[in-house]
């Protein structure tokens with residue numbers, strides 16, 4: 001089976017052609033660097049995404065705090081991760097990089113603050 005992808009690892013956006021046989025990537029063409037091959041292999045076999053969202057924050061400058069996953073999460077776990085994050089509320093002050101949800105869903109990935117927020 002052949003699959004067409006656009007590599008999103010940098011602004012060049014190489015058009016990749018991926019050959020998949022028995023759930024294994026056997027060939028990647030169109031990539032200008034090794035990152036494209038790695039992206040194609042991950043995207044076709046076990047896609048991942050960086051999760052960016054917000055959590056509620058009390059006593060802060062704003063009502064919500066932007067958060068981000070420290071590493072990419074398996075795409076099929078994103079909705080479950082959002083269900084956990086939806087119930088989280090933190091209190092200001094928060095510093096950028098503070099761990100908001102450690103080891104979400106046992107993935108080993110922390111959800112961290114992507115900005116600081118002072119207390120008001």
Ligand code: SF4
Nearest residue numbers: 007010013014033036
């Ligand atoms: S293959 Fe390399 S050069 Fe091409 S878009 Fe991906 S990261 Fe950029």
